[in-house]
Amino acid sequence: METSVTLANLEERVDKRAPLVLGRETLSSVTDIVARPMEMATPNAWWICFLLALSGLGILGGSIAYLFWEGVGVWGLNNRVGWAWDITNFVFWVGIGHAGTLISAILFLFRQKWRTSINRAAEAMTIFAVICALIFPGIHVGRVWVAYWLFPIPNQMAMWPNFRSPLLWDVFAVSTYFTVSTLFWFVGLIPDIATFRDRSKGVRKFVYGLFALGWRGSHRHWLNYERAYLILAALSTPLVLSVHTIVSFDFATSQLPGWHATIFPPYFVAGAIFSGFAMVINLMIICRWVFKLEHLVTMRHFENMAKIILLTGSIVGYAYAMEFFIAWYSGNPYERYIFVSRATGPYAWAYWTMITCNVVIPQLFWVRKIRTNLWALFIISVFVNIGMWFERFVIIVTSLHRTFLPSSWAYFRPTIIDISTFIGSFGLFFTLFLLFIRFLPIVAIAEVKTVMPEADPHNHDNKEGAH
């Protein structure tokens, strides 16, 4: 039965749109499905995951405390390689965040209604990933107690930051991105928190009521609300493109071979969406299975995401090839050398890991059977994220470790603190995500209802259903 329903949802028919909500769900059963995780007794599996995530968070806290105490020497940095895992992790986490904004803003503007079942969880992922990302530039500055110098704050030294530096643009871009994503997420949550308020009692009713701001579904409110939501989507779209563009400027505006390339902005944005969608697939497969969301998060959603991964993965593969072509075509010996060294030098293992995970493996998504197999989706998505972490590592470390002067060449090796900080950031991410899936609506309830046939005010006028 389940397979026939799944197939019906995957079919492409000219005369009829595929349903986005399966089964015989009604308005109120959709509310019930989404409210279940909040109302059920806490599952043991949740506690086990939460304790694991909390341990990870503890590792992060310990690693950062040790770093602050001893200084950045506890990382494996050396005279050549001054940026390594810290900035790799930063770009990795920011990139993951981008899929959430793509789903919530860009697909919204393109009226891609299938986004409604997955946008809430993807937006939450964005915010938590950006929190993880913000930690790394914050702690890598060395003298963390003067990290506020990043901001243009009037001070007794009458000193101001350098507004010509892409590193400062980054401060503005990522903090704006975090703020706007959080506001966008909260605005989307207001009606659904009101739903939770109306279903709960006691302390919970008070807390949900506080954050629901007294929402009462008034259509005079919906009118302003929908317009505000549309504008936020329209603002977030150029914002998300600008954020990873500016992150890529951190490299592209330098004159280092391997970094100094005009292809970086679109290449970084495509890579960010690529890795982010992989993370969304991983998270949604687990949430869907644990909270029985099969009727809301359907196979069609996963297939669509797999197609986006295939597209962006191919763009990334094209960019890798183009980097090599330009290195050769430029005739610049340093540029040529750094690319040959990437593929054959001491970091060739990292380079070929990246190529395998990002270029080769996602091509399996051309096969529909693989695109619609949850195990295959899950495993390939994990590979994509491994590959995208290595992409940033390759770009940063291989370009730095060999400079114009061979006597100063060096090899970077991570220390235990490098590794524990990175693992710890996953602890932070999953702690936040687990709290989110336990206490907040992981599917946008009001929005899913709008894509159901019941939402159409002319549903009963014309039973044939012209659309």
Added chain:
Amino acid sequence: MSQKQDLYGVLAEFSSASEIYHACEKVRDKGFTHWDAHTPFPVHGLEKAMGLKPSKIPWIVLALGLSGATGGMTLQWWINTQAYPLVISGKPYFSWQAFVPVTFELGVLLGAFGAVFGMLFLNRLPMWYHSLFRSQRFERVTDDKFFISIEARDPKFDATATSKMLTELGATHVELVEQ
């Protein structure tokens, strides 16, 4: 007549989007002004059935977004030419091209503030107490029920006649709500 002063209005429950859509058209045509529809999700086109004007949000966003961008460029001009002039890479003090990213980000940031806080301001939210929350049935407005509320301060309001009208429009339940 003290009853009239304590009365917030009348609340009518409907069970589908199409029913409330047609009921709203009738309430609009009867000339009521202080009334509202309450739905679990934005019903497409209901603002037409209610005769509402388009939202003013875009103007707020435009004003704040432009001030964000202007403020961002002005800040960078002032810092680089007045407060802390410093030659960097032999470029002019005011090389506006380098200041575009921060200008853009601040424009987006303030525009987003305009959208969110403008929406809350126009909707008079947060408002944690509202008379309609007195009704037990109204809790389902965030689930699967649709409501029309007509306020007692509306000049055309009459507790008995208005309730009767809403029942005739297909309301499954009509109740009076106190202040």
